[in-house]
Amino acid sequence: MPVPDANGINNGVLISMSGLNQNKMINNNAIVQVGPGQTWNDVYTYASAFNKGVAGGRFSPVGVGGLLLGGGLPYFASQVGWACSTVKAYQVVLADSTIVEATATHNSDLFWALKGGSNNFGIVTRFDMETLDVTELYGGDTLYNTASYPAFLNAITEYVSPGGGSEDVKAAILPNIVVTPSTGLVEGSLVAFYNGDNAAPQALAGFNAVANNFTDDTLYSFLSYTNLTNIPAFAARNFRWLFATTAIKVSKDTVALLDKLYTQPVIQALQNVTGCGTTLALQPITKAQLQAAKDAGGDAIDLDPSMGTFISVLINIDWENAADDATVNRFARKFISNVDAAAKEAGLHIPFTYLNDAQSGQEVFQYYGGGSSLPILKRIQRKYDPKGVFQRLENSGFKLPN
Structure with a gap:
């Protein structure tokens, strides 16, 4: 994980685990x-x-x-x-x-x-x-251009809303708002998943109805599906990288609110940052997931299934130069703060920080249970x-x- 302080030791001993590969x-x-x-x-x-x-x-x-x-x-x-x-x-x-x-x-x-x-x-x-x-899995990667972007956002809202595709426990999505600050280009991308040999799952129908620029959605074996992300881009070490996260309840206005707080502000704040790419991932955490975790014996995270489905929001920024570190980190913290403030005002705030997506300095364990x-x-x-x-x-x- 190429995020600063995530897995390295300064002025200490680093224990390599690479030999424990059995x-x-x-x-x-x-x-x-x-x-x-x-x-x-x-x-x-x-x-x-x-x-x-x-x-x-x-x-x-x-x-x-x-x-x-x-x-x-x-x-x-x-x-x-x-x-x-x-x-x-x-x-x-x-x-x-x-x-x-x-x-x-x-x-x-x-x-x-x-x-x-x-x-x-x-x-x-x-x-x-x-x-x-x-046996088989359905899904893949789909890219949506600027013209299809509003319909893509609507499909996310429909999926996470009560009665939507997220209630099918075999389905999962990873939808992303992709912004290139230097050009102002705003696009959508989706990783879709369905556990089974159904080549047209109803849970994902809303996304499949949106015009796209590219898709490789089809039926895959388990290994061939997981190999879709086994590419160097997802393990690159040649640029600077930042994650930050928060959480927000689902409503008919949630996705539009996140879009408003992210797309234009990130362009304005980071348009002069060299080699900058940004993604906002809207990761559904479903009520079924929280119940399954509890049924498996529970955990330290200990989120109550009664809170229902919510979205774990992940901002992912990469850039080239150390001179831009302060600008990028400042924007990320401001964005998270703005989401939390807007969510509280709208009654949508969820006090949860997913550890694996958190930025250095964010509170994590304080929200467990x-x-x-x-x-x-x-x-x-x-x-x-x-x-x-x-x-x-x-x-x-x-x-x-x-």
């Missing part, structure tokens, strides 16, 4: 034991040889360990919950070098904390994940790391606040 099927292929030092493409390639799927990252070049410890948003989310909801056991090296197993019945407090608690408790050296029976998870996480951290090794010395990522 995969092993157990329990009649119902569980795959996954090493953290690999990408999801490695896991998907392995699992597909057994005609199995895994609820991992939506982008194949993403690393295994960080995604799972931050929760993880799989395409199968409405069926299984977070990606971490499918983890049945963790092998963990604690600060005192003890190797322990954490499951729902053994070190169960640590098991709960690792589902969303990030790198605050130890070094996870193996994840045991449930596999999925997957409506505020109830943080003191529990702190107690668990003190139990398994009483000297605070992973708080003080492993200083990248998001640490539990004092």
Whole structure:
């Protein structure tokens, strides 16, 4: 993950996990034991040889360990919950070098904390994940030009609204507002997903009715679908990169509000930033996903299904020069602040920051469980790391606040 401070150590020791790259099927292929030092493409390639799927990252070049410890948003989310909801056991090296197993019945407090608690408790050296029976998948990438952009936004609203496609647990979307600040070009893009061999799922019909410039939507095998994102662009290290996130409730006005707060302001603020590209991802977190996570035993994130479907908003900016860092970071923070303020005014605010999309300095753990998870996480951290090794010395990522 090429975001500053996400996974690097300044003035400290960096422990490379790349040698922990094992995969092993157990329990009649119902569980795959996954090493953290690999990408999801490695896991998907392995699992597909057994005609199995895994609820991992939506982008194949993403690393295994960080995604799972931050929760993880799989395409199968409405069926299984977070990606971490499918983890049945963790092998963990604690600060005192003890190797322990954490499951729902053994070190169960640590098991709960690792589902969303990030790198605050130890070094996870193996994840045991449930596999999925997957035959075919429908979906792909679609691009919408400026002329189709208003209809694309309407399709998003219809999908996330009550009675819309998001209520079909087999469906998932990743819609993006794509803006090039230097030219003012505004376009839409969509990654569509449907778990099954239905080549015309009703849940996605609203998007398929919008005229597009390009689409490769069709039926795929599990591996061929995940390979759609196994391209260098999703793992590039040749430019500067920023993520920032917030959350907002669904209403008939939500998508239009986000469009208003993003498209023209980002052009005005960043038009002179060299080599700048921006994307606003509107990621539905469905009521079914939250219920599935709870049914799987719960987690430190602990969002209440009664809150219903909402949108996790991700701003993604890349640019070339360090001289523009302050400008880009300032805009991102202002955008998040503006969304939160507008959402509160409209009664749409959701106090949640998805860890894997968060910007340095954003509050994360304070919102877990409506505020109830943080003191529990702190107690668990003190139990398994009483000297605070992973708080003080492993200083990248998001640490539990004092």
